[in-house]
Amino acid sequence: MADGSDRPETDLPRGIGAPATRALVTAGYTRLAQLAGVPAAELAVLHGVGPKALRVLSEALAEQGLSLG
Template identity: 60%
Template sequence: MAQLHAAPADDLPRVGAPARRALATAGITTLADLAPRTEKEVAGLHGLGPKALGLLREALRERGLAFSDERDSG
């Protein structure tokens, strides 16, 4: 019987290969790695476009997280 894990090792949403590579190169493999970053910092990663950024923002929101600049301004 398969066990469910509460915190997957890679909980990022499905994004395209270029975006996935850009995130990995920046050391971002989980939402916990992503949350301390600013949206501007992540948007500046080569290979990460507006669609992927929106998916990441939504995934953070679903987990009660946000980019650091969104938390600071709210």
Template identity: 55%
Template sequence: MSTAQDRGPVFDGVKIGRPATGALIDAGYRSLAGLPANMDELLALHGVGPRAVRLLDAARRGDPG
């Protein structure tokens, strides 16, 4: 039986969806501050798409929307 925790659709306060959240956590990311300077690098992770990257980048820059 698996004991994997449901990581939900939110990463560090940003609603990006379960696949993207899981991909970031599996890759070792734990916060917006820990994401790479070139956010496009995240597109190589299975489950992270352009929308998630846009939302994360906006949140990191402090852009509300």
């Protein structure tokens, strides 16, 4: 990429950490809104997505009036 960053184009919160971001992007989730309605248990099985990442994602979704499934 032109800026030298290997961070994919995403609006996922940075607070979830790089491993969780990579896991979600690899699973096809590049936008926070895509996670609305997805069961937390489904995300938790992704390598790198732990309790902290799930909490941060839940909080970010709640700010938009959305939630995990």
